[in-house]
Amino acid sequence: xxxxxxxxxxxxxxxxxxxxxxxxxxxxxxxxxxxxxxxxxxxxxxxxxxxxxxxxxxxxxxxxxxxxxxxxxxxxxxxxxxxxxxxxxxxxxxxxxxxxxxxxxxxxxxxxxxxxxxxxxxxxxxxxxxxxxxxxxxxxxxxxxxxxxxxxxxxxxxxxxxxxxxxxxxxxxxxxxxxxxxxxxxxxxxxxxxxxxxxxxxxxxxxxxxxxxxxxxxxxxxxxxxxxxxxxxxxxxxxxxxxxxxxxxxxxxxxx
Amino acid sequence: xxxxxxxxxxxxxxxxxxxxxxxxxxxxxxxxxxxxxxxxxxxxxxxxxxxxxxxxxxxxxxxxxxxxxxxxxxxxxxxxxxxxxxxxxxxxxxxxxxxxxxxxxxxxxxxxxxxxxxxxxxxxxxxxxxxxxxxxxxxxxxxxxxxxxxxxxxxxxxxxxxxxxxxxxxxxxxxxxxxxxxxxxxxxxxxxxxxxxxxxxxxxxxxxxxxxxxxxxxxxxxxxxxxxxxxxxxxxxxxxxxxxxxxxxxxxxxxxxxxxxxxxxxxxxxxxxxxxxxxxxxxxxxxxxxxxxxxx
Numbered sequence: 148x149x150x151x152x153x154x155x156x157x158x159x160x161x162x163x164x165x166x167x168x169x170x171x172x173x174x175x176x177x178x179x180x181x182x183x184x185x186x187x188x189x190x191x192x193x194x195x196x197x198x199x200x201x202x203x204x205x206x207x208x209x210x211x212x213x214x215x216x217x218x219x220x221x222x223x224x225x226x227x228x229x230x231x232x233x234x235x236x237x238x239x240x241x242x243x244x245x246x247x248x249x250x251x252x253x254x255x256x257x258x259x260x261x262x263x264x265x266x267x268x269x270x271x272x273x274x275x276x277x278x279x280x281x282x283x284x285x286x287x288x289x290x291x292x293x294x295x296x297x298x299x300x301x302x303x304x305x306x307x308x309x310x311x312x313x314x315x316x317x318x319x320x321x322x323x324x325x326x327x328x329x330x331x332x333x334x335x336x337x338x339x340x341x342x343x344x345x346x347x348x349x350x351x352x353x354x355x356x357x358x359x360x361x362x363x364x365x366x367x368x369x370x371x372x373x374x375x376x377x378x379x380x381x382x383x384x385x386x387x388x389x390x391x392x393x394x395x396x397x398x399x400x401x402x403x
Numbered sequence: 404x405x406x407x408x409x410x411x412x413x414x415x416x417x418x419x420x421x422x423x424x425x426x427x428x429x430x431x432x433x434x435x436x437x438x439x440x441x442x443x444x445x446x447x448x449x450x451x452x453x454x455x456x457x458x459x460x461x462x463x464x465x466x467x468x469x470x471x472x473x474x475x476x477x478x479x480x481x482x483x484x485x486x487x488x489x490x491x492x493x494x495x496x497x498x499x500x501x502x503x504x505x506x507x508x509x510x511x512x513x514x515x516x517x518x519x520x521x522x523x524x525x526x527x528x529x530x531x532x533x534x535x536x537x538x539x540x541x542x543x544x545x546x547x548x549x550x551x552x553x554x555x556x557x558x559x560x561x562x563x564x565x566x567x568x569x570x571x572x573x574x575x576x577x578x579x580x581x582x583x584x585x586x587x588x589x590x591x592x593x594x595x596x597x598x599x600x601x602x603x604x605x606x607x608x609x610x611x612x613x614x615x616x617x618x619x620x621x622x623x624x625x626x627x628x629x630x631x632x633x634x635x636x637x638x639x640x641x642x643x644x645x646x647x648x649x650x651x652x653x654x655x656x657x658x659x660x661x662x663x664x665x666x667x668x669x670x671x672x673x674x675x676x677x678x679x680x681x682x683x684x685x686x687x688x689x690x691x692x693x694x695x696x697x698x699x
Contacts, residue, residue, distance in 0.1 A: 153503040161491055232487040236544075239454045239483060240504040241476040403456040 197277035218307030225311035413462035437594035440604035480545035490530035507548030
């Protein structure tokens, strides 16, 4: 935990960190606020969207798009250590390579805790304002989407961390990260049957926050085979571990 | 004397380029050990390897008889190449991070900032520092947990004459406390002024090493003058340890064989009843010696 305290010493006075985090918070608020005030057929969409307990599924689905910002934030924090050459200095001063990876993983965990707690507060706020059913049962029956979201955010940011340690330059790392998650893997999915590609990293991670109303959607078109959030948890955790090991391996093999 | 750092056949290859080639040397406790060589001779690569940031291709090294680990790292304070800090953090906050990593007492921070003359700038952001201030902050960082060994890579690089003098003075003051200092430099003058021992590197190979006195000043030239030069010249002909001498306008330039000094010459002159009016020892230009060493 001392590692995390030291990371906080670096991060808290860092303006770039707060700007990216503020963009994340504001965009998420904006999209939720906008969607609540859209009126369709004389009915405010907010009344639909923010009903307990379905709210948690919709909220985490919306939030999962913004993981990209968290990933970029992690990439910036890691590549900074290379451009300032402070990673070198810290290893000289006493950190092992495992501790270097661990320190950044703690930051990933802290960010995931932050975003999950933020979603919890958003959920309660919008739920209390719009939901007609405010019973204990309704509020908490589907709150397990939050821990799923947490697992997803951690895995996603750990992948971003891996890209940052491989590429070492912020711009290139961000491009590589987006290219892999949004282009390369989807192309691979396209060429493989669902039974296999549902276990691929991005697809398994996305399964943790399934699209609301997908069952209905699947009946209209061809059904998409994907893991349930509960089934996707273990593969996601395994991937997180794998990303960490790869990061460590890269640090171990390369000069700093 | 205990051996602080022992390097045994250390090598680093980048493709076909041998940055460091079978380097072996030992640094004794309490010495100021200079790694001297032109740019690209492998000084920084060598230090990078013993500091755990560059993987050696071959060979071994040990600190205090052990491999490099957290415990040995805490006994060594080091700066490699440029001062490396977070530009957006103040001097104090940067040192807090380093104190965390080194397990140093945070009360040392103010003390060290004062020592390097940055006490009044502790709340200035690193990016606002001049190069000299950055170098001094790096020295403060390296000394933060009062290590037994300091490793400094070109500590006066880019400093103005006053800054150079300050840093050298600081190094000598630290060495006076009995600490071992390993100093990489391409400046002969610096190594000669500061170090007790020197290893000369060229294209990754060790050219020569030993105490500074024997490596860098093997030959002395003497300038001799007297009221009457004729008897002086006659005697110089006969003295066995004179390598050569040449008469200039009103003085004679004499080169002695190794192992002899101006004292010997003075004594022999006096014994023959010749009183010298001037006897000055002049070292052969260090630059010339250095170039000879790295060419041979």
